[in-house]
Amino acid sequence: MFVHIGDDNVIRTEEVIAMVDYSLFSSSTIIEEMIYNQRKENNVTDSAYDEAKSIVITVDHIYFSSLSVATLSKRAQIADFLDSVDDVMEDSD
DSSP states (O other): OEEEOSTTOEEEGGGEEEEEETHHHHHOHHHHHHHHHHHHTTOEEOOSSSOOOEEEEESSOEEEESSOHHHHHHHHHHHHHHHHHHHHHHHHO
16 A cells, blocks of 8 residues: 655555654764765655655655654554455455
C-alpha cells in the first residue's frame, strides 16, 4: 500500500524504516551524519512547502515532511487497514 507523506511525495508503506520527529535532527549527531551522507548521494528530498515537522526514512531515501509524525502514523495505519481489508476481500472471492 502507499502513503502520502506530504509535499507531493507518495511512498510504499513497506519501504518505511522510521518516522522521526524533526526536533531530533538537530539534537542527534547520528541522524545529522546519516542525512549528511545521504545528501552527498542525492538521496534526500527536502520539504517543499513548509518547514519540516518530520523525517521519513525509507530503504533508499530520506524525506523531510511538512506533516507531523502523528499524522503520518495515522495515514500509515489507515493504509495498512485498507490493505488488510483488500486481502480479506480477495480471500472471500
